[in-house]
Amino acid sequence: xxxxxxxxxxxxxxxxxxxxxxxxxxxxxxxxxxxxxxxxxxxxxxxxxxxxxxxxxxxxxxxxxxxxxxxxxxxxxxxxxxxxxxxxxxxxxxxxxxxxxxxxxxxxxxxxxxxxxxxxxxxxxxxxxxxxxxxxxxxxxxxxxxxxxxxxxxxxxxxxxxxxxxxxxxxxxxxxxxxxxxxxxxxxxxxxxxxxxxxx
Numbered sequence: 001x002x003x004x005x006x007x008x009x010x011x012x013x014x015x016x017x018x019x020x021x022x023x024x025x026x027x028x029x030x031x032x033x034x035x036x037x038x039x040x041x042x043x044x045x046x047x048x049x050x051x052x053x054x055x056x057x058x059x060x061x062x063x064x065x066x067x068x069x070x071x072x073x074x075x076x077x078x079x080x081x082x083x084x085x086x087x088x089x090x091x092x093x094x095x096x097x098x099x100x101x102x103x104x105x106x107x108x109x110x111x112x113x114x115x116x117x118x119x120x121x122x123x124x125x126x127x128x129x130x131x132x133x134x135x136x137x138x139x140x141x142x143x144x145x146x147x148x149x150x151x152x153x154x155x156x157x158x159x160x161x162x163x164x165x166x167x168x169x170x171x172x173x174x175x176x177x178x179x180x181x182x183x184x185x186x187x188x189x190x191x192x193x194x195x196x197x198x199x200x
């Protein structure tokens with residue numbers, strides 16, 4: 001076996017272990033609040049030792065960030081599919097798709113709040129987070145532009161993004177409401193937000 005092949009094999013094995021850790025973390029985060037999940041639990045679910053986990057991630061916030069990036073990739077891909085539909089994508093549909101994703105991927109939403117309110121990141125991690133969030137906001141700006149809303153598209157897109165996330169802050173865990181009731185209510189609110197933005 002050549003040195004190049006051996007190096008490629010080691011790289012593939014390393015990437016496979018990293019994917020196992022990420023998959024295990026995502027599964028656990030779907031079961032309970034990500035802030036209560038321990039490194040030992042993630043390592044156990046992934047079938048690796050806690051020491052192995054820390055060879056890939058300096059701390060749990062770094063792992064949380066990779067899980068968040070996976071979710072951000074998922075929602076960006078979903079929004080791209082909506083924006084590129086042959087029959088077009090209305091602002092109403094875009095807003096509802098976004099809020100529905102947050103409803104069905106609560107860990108992603110909770111992590112977004114955690115990071116925006118100040119996760120414990122290295123400078124390198126912070127530098128990785130910024131372009132991910134910019135790509136997401138680019139999709140919001142595109143739907144704002146296609147809907148012909150406002151003169152400052154970026155500023156309006158920030159307002160729309162904040163309004164949609166605010167719906168989730170206010171109602172995602174509303175006491176006394178079932179998951180289904182919460183989903184229906186937040187989707188109704190997303191529709192109202194879309195109409196308000198469209199009419200100025």
